[in-house]
Amino acid sequence: MSIYFIDGKFADKQEISISVDDRGYYFGDGVYEVIKVYNGKLYTANEHIQRLFESADKIKLSVPYTEQQIIEIASKLVENNNLDTGHIYLQVTRGNAKRVHQFPNPSVQPVFMAYALTNPRLVANMEVGITVKSVEDVRWLRCDIKSLNLLGNVLAKQEAQEAGCFEALLHRDGVVTEGSASNFFGIKDGVVYTHPATNLILNGITRQTVMRLCQEIGLPIEEKAFTLREAFQMDELFLTSTTSEVMPVVAVDQSLIGEGQPGVITKKLQEAFAAQIPVPIGKN
Ligand code: PDD
Numbered sequence: 001m002s003i004y005f006i007d008g009k010f011a012d013k014q015e016i017s018i019s020v021d022d023r024g025y026y027f028g029d030g031v032y033e034v035i036k037v038y039n040g041k042l043y044t045a046n047e048h049i050q051r052l053f054e055s056a057d058k059i060k061l062s063v064p065y066t067e068q069q070i071i072e073i074a075s076k077l078v079e080n081n082n083l084d085t086g087h088i089y090l091q092v093t094r095g096n097a098k099r100v101h102q103f104p105n106p107s108v109q110p111v112f113m114a115y116a117l118t119n120p121r122l123v124a125n126m127e128v129g130i131t132v133k134s135v136e137d138v139r140w141l142r143c144d145i146k147s148l149n150l151l152g153n154v155l156a157k158q159e160a161q162e163a164g165c166f167e168a169l170l171h172r173d174g175v176v177t178e179g180s181a182s183n184f185f186g187i188k189d190g191v192v193y194t195h196p197a198t199n200l201i202l203n204g205i206t207r208q209t210v211m212r213l214c215q216e217i218g219l220p221i222e223e224k225a226f227t228l229r230e231a232f233q234m235d236e237l238f239l240t241s242t243t244s245e246v247m248p249v250v251a252v253d254q255s256l257i258g259e260g261q262p263g264v265i266t267k268k269l270q271e272a273f274a275a276q277i278p279v280p281i282g283k284n
Contacts, residue, residue, distance in 0.1 A: 003080040005073050005114040010080060013115075022111055024093030027101070028149030030111075031055035032091035035074060036242045037083050037116070041278035042074055047205045048242075055146045056092060060103070063092050064110050073114055081116040087242065090114035091148060122244060126270060129250035129262045130166035132239075134228055135159050137170035137177050137200075144199050153180040167239060169252055171228040172200060182241035183207040184249075186226050186234040187265050196223040206240040213272040219265065236263030246270045 002013040023029035033052045036043040049067045056063045065073070074088045093111045097104035139152035156168035157180040168180045176184055178201040185194045185207075192214050197203035214221040231237060237249040237257045246269045248262035257263075262270075 003077065003116070005077060006112070008112075010076065018111070018113075019096040021096040021098065022093055023095060023097065023104075024091065024111070024148050026099050028147060028151075029059075029061075030091055030093030030148045031059065031061065031146050032089065032148055033146060034242050035088045035090070037078055037086050037088060038121075038278045039280040040078060040084055042071070042078065042088070043278060044205050044209065045071055045074060047208070051146060051203075051205065052090070052092070058142070058145045059147065061092060061094055061110060064112050070114075077114060077116040083116045083118060085121060086117045086119040088114060088116055093148070119243060122247070125166065126245065126247055127262070129248035130239075131164070131251040131254070132167045132169040132179070132249050133160040133163045133165040134231075134253055135168040135170055135180075137172040139170075141199055143177070143201055144197070144203060146202055156180040166247075167244075167249075169228070169231065169249075174227050174229070175225050176228055176231050177201050177225075178204075179239050179241070182239040182244055182247070184231075184237065184239050185210065186231055187236040187238075187263065188230075188234055190220065190265070192219055192221040192265070193224050193226050194221070195225045204240055204242075206242055206245065209276075210240050210246060210269060210273065213269055213276075217268065217272055219269075232257070234258070236266050238263075238266045238269070246273045 003010055004013050004016055006016050033048045035045050035048045049070050053063055077088055091113055095108035095110050097108050135156040160168035167182055170177045177195055178184055183204040185192055195201050211221055231252055232255055235258050239247045248266045250257055250260050
């Protein structure tokens with residue numbers, strides 16, 4: 001996995017360098033995406049790339065490639081690195097310039113970087129479920145932007161991991177928003193709830209897929225926020241992300257959710273999700 005794409009070309013990781021003046025390094029002044037690859041095939045790549053453009057637009061950054069060019073770069077990375085199952089990481093920063101907070105004037109060329117990484121599906125976790133720790137959401141008010149500025153997320157995840165948990169369940173003023181790197185769903189009396197796609201969460205691509213799957217299999221789904229107190233009372237709880245897919249949450253702060261096992265509806269959604277991921281070449 002050593003072939004990267006940077007400065008308009010593919011190069012071995014050993015041969016590339018990043019400027020210390022990169023605004024991503026100084027300020028986290030950039031945006032990123034993580035695209036899943038299953039069996040050598042890009043999954044929901046257009047949706048991720050469109051969100052990259054949206055995030056960039058929201059911070060007044062221009063992405064130096066078209067959607068089609070980015071698809072080609074990502075596909076080449078899969079091919080050149082012989083990637084089977086894992087992901088493509090891509091990021092764009094506002095470029096290299098003397099450290100001043102305002103945008104460089106005159107503007108400089110944005111830095112676009114992408115690489116491939118092997119990352120097997122988390123099947124063991126998905127089978128038994130994971131635990132989470134509630135953490136206050138102290139992030140800024142533009143969580144809809146997939147920004148490189150992730151300090152709030154980093155600290156929350158670290159706190160969860162130190163407590164032996166897989167993920168942090170973020171709550172703002174007692175209302176569950178999302179995870180440090182995932183979206184949360186709760187199920188009560190057969191209805192699936194998740195926080196609406198406002199400025200307080202990242203509108204996950206997996207979140208959107210799961211909402212579509214709910215509709216397809218006839219599960220009532222409501223974009224309605226629930227409180228932390230309500231989270232403890234849910235019949236089932238799960239989180240979604242590109243790398244976690246549909247991940248059952250079996251305990252919050254050591255308090256069991258439902259029976260403390262992946263719930264029936266969550267399992268149904270896991271099956272529906274698995275049924276639509278790309279199959280190995282030659283098997284379709
Ligand atoms: N994280 N919310 C946050 C804050 C996230 O960082 C992510 C993704 C999600 C889920 O989005 P999606 O379903 O599009 O992956 C929600 C990625 C995987 C990461 O930072 O590595």
